Amino acid sequence: MKNIQISEELFFALLKYHLVEIDDVLPEIKKGLEDKLEAMVRRELYTKYKTAPTEEEREKARQEYLKKVGMHRSFRW
Template identity: 50%
Template sequence: MMNDYLSYDLFLILVKYHLGGDDIWQKEIAEELNKKVDAIIARNTYTKYKTSPTKEEQEKARIEYLDLKGYHKDRPW
């Protein structure tokens, strides 16, 4: 299992929400956590691309990563 870190801003929002009981932060927390999950997925996909044992698996992971990032798979990256 890998360690991941929260941004300082997200940490403060979570503290305000949980310790302050302020419900206005729910939407912002959800948005920031979704961004974090997307970044983790992209990083894992990139790692899979760089460490795949076969060219076919590398290409599949490369295309998946480029799709996540919004690049067209036929571009010569």
């Protein structure tokens, strides 16, 4: 299983919620986890783009990655 790194801010927010039971940090935790998930998805698409066995699969993964990062179609090559 892979390890995943999170920011120190998110880590402390999780500690506050689980150990001290402060519910005010829930929006911060949700945002931090969503941002981390998006970064992981982008990284997976980029890796797939770089390691795909065929040119077709590479191009498909590249287009998915560019779409995910918000690159406008007119700026793509």
